[in-house]
Amino acid sequence: MSIPSARRGLDSLRPLALPALLLLLASCGDHAAGDGHTHGPTATPAADPHAGHDHGTGIALPANVQTNLGITWARAEYRIVQGVVRMPGRFEAEPSARRPYQVPLDGRVEVLVTPYQQVEAGSVLYRLHAAAWQRLQQELADAAGAVHAASDNLAAAQEHAAAIAQALILWDERLTTLARLGKDLGGLAEERAEAAGRVADLRISAAEAGRVLAEAARQARGADGSPRNGQAQVRFDLLLGQAAQLTGLATEALLHITDGRPAWAVIDSITVRAAGRGVVEGEVLASGTWISEHTTVLTVTDPMGVRLRAAGLQADLPRLRDGLQARIVAADPAVQDALPATLVLGPIADAFDRSVDLIARPAQGAALPTWVRPGVTAHLEVVLGGSSEEELAIPGAATIRDGLATIYFRRDPQNPDQVTRVEADLGISDGRWVVIQSGLKEGDQVVLGGIYPLKLSQQEGGAQAGHFEADGTFHTGKH
Secondary structure (H helix, E strand, O other): OOOOHHHHHHHHHHHHHHHHHHHHHHHOOOOOOOOOOOOOOOOOOOOOOOOOOOOOOEEEEOOHHHHHHOOEEEEEEEEEOOOEEEEEEEEOHHHHEEEEEEEOOEEEEEOOOOOOOOOOOOOOEEEEEEEEEEHHHHOOOOOOOOHHHHHHHHHHHHHHHHHHHHHHHHHHHHHHHHHHHHHHHHHOOOHHHHHHHHHHHHHHHHHHHHHHHHHHHHHOOOOOOOOOOHHHHHHHHHHHHHHHHHHHHHHHOOEEEEEEHHHHOOOOOEEEOOOOOOOOOOOOOOOEEEEEOOOOOEEEEEEEEEEEEEEEEEEHHHHOOOOOOEEEEEEOOOOOOOEEEEEEEEEEEEEOOOOEEEEEEEEEOOOOOOOOOOEEEEEEEEEEEOOOOEEEEEHHHHHHEOOOEEEEEEOOOOOOOOEEEEEEEEEOOOOOOOEEEOOOOOOEEEOOOOHHHHHOOOOOOOOOOOOOOOOOOOOEOOO
């Protein structure tokens, strides 16, 4: 047979070879395992990355997917929705929350804090080296010496006045005796003149001694005879009070004796401490600067000492009153924190804007979240009408339109990493919260942030069960 004819014969058999091979493989597949029929090595199928996922009716959201998609949660809670009026406003610092620290004397300042540093009550802010403080210490030392000498001076003045009074009595008696003898015997004119002059001098001395005694008594004792009311003690107390004001220390602390010397005598500079907690503002004098009295060195502001100033409509004035309970909420709907507050009406309304200032102060002792800062915008919620009953509600931002339906995603209480698409049965809304009629109970969580990507993972008109991978991709159907 020639080569061309043989090739034509093989070509004619090819259409029959492929079905025969498939039939042979199928017949091999019918053999049971262990029947002694060997098939050679079998190729291992490629691993399915989605194998093992049984999605049921929910959407799996692992923790890393929640982070990638920005998923946040809101809880269903009972609250008043009907009749709530929400007014825009902004936080401002209370006058008492901002405290400037000024130097009381001329001198050189040594600043010990930095701008924007957090300080607590009692933290050292700066030290002042002032010559006037040394002069005050000298005056205190003189006053303390006068207090100690006042009682001795009083005793000496009393003895001196008594001695002069006794001498005056004696010379008065001598003058009387000389006058009687001169009358009976004659003569003695010179002796009488000398005695009369001596009596006159003693009377002058007695008057001066009385004045000195009265001054010593005022210094040592007050009008009521108490040593605490003596002028020397009063002057010392006044100077000590001045030192207490300059140093910020109590008078008892200034009188504390250390190594035989009182505290006021050993303080070489005035140390200024923070009166309360807060943050040092950006403008701070440079350390080592020489400044005059009453110059501001720095200012400390307490970020928590704030109030909200909102603008209300004058038309609502008949329903507003001082002391009305209110709530302060963040301007961002994703922030669910709310602060209980007390309402105060502004004394003057704006005739052009037809508005009135509403001042809301957070309740005493309420923990303030970090978004509460002077200058931050927020909303003031006040219940002005409608039902006063609380209703189960969720944030309106936790719902989204999907075709003709409004839906939300409920977190599975048994599996926190899975959510379920639910068609919302909604009631009234105040623009921020909406009443949920069914499908949730108090404390249930719904998706708030990241709801739009979840909605995109659903086909309009029905849920498409699936799951998200760690990279944020969504897969539908069972594997």
